[in-house]
Amino acid sequence: MTRTKTVLAGTIAVALFQPVQAEPPEGLYSMDGLIGSTVYLAAEDNREAGEVDDVLVAENMKVHGLVIELDDDLEGFENDAKRFVEVDQFSVATRAGNRLDRVSYAVFLQDEVDVVRDYPRVDNDWWVETKQAAANVWESTKSGASSAWQATKDVTSDVIDKTKEGARDVLESLQRTLE
The missing domain is CATH 2.30.30.240 (PRC-barrel domain)
Structure with missing residues (x-):
């Protein structure tokens, strides 16, 4: 048992001091x-x-x-x-x-x-053209992302409005039933 612990401790020590x-x-x-x-x-x-x-x-x-x-x-x-x-x-x-x-x-x-x-x-001409092309791509991506965000907001708003209407209809129906 002691020999096993010594071998194990030695192995751990060697592993810890290996160059990284x-x-x-x-x-x-x-x-x-x-x-x-x-x-x-x-x-x-x-x-x-x-x-x-x-x-x-x-x-x-x-x-x-x-x-x-x-x-x-x-x-x-x-x-x-x-x-x-x-x-x-x-x-x-x-x-x-x-x-x-x-x-x-x-x-x-x-x-x-x-x-x-x-x-x-x-050269300078390449740099100007490439910079402008990258800016155009970024602008169209940004515009597309904005449009997608607006569409998501509109759909979400419609769903919330319909959910509110449905909940209001259920409440009104419950009130009529309780009266």
């Missing part, structure tokens, strides 16, 4: 850590292609996409390096040491360089 892996769960990323991460072309044997310049977040607080700055040595990107990448066109791998402040990421584009060349070029 500092890697965050997949799907939980630091924006600060993601910016500056290396970008690779997965379709071209993980060829290094550039780095993450910015992370764009929509009004609903979901990642809308990345702005990547492609290396000048890639064909055709000498003075035209920034591209917008939608969320379904890349994946992120977490790379961590044994400390949370040393977590790093790698971004993998699903497409080859010829397709990446056709990604939207990020």
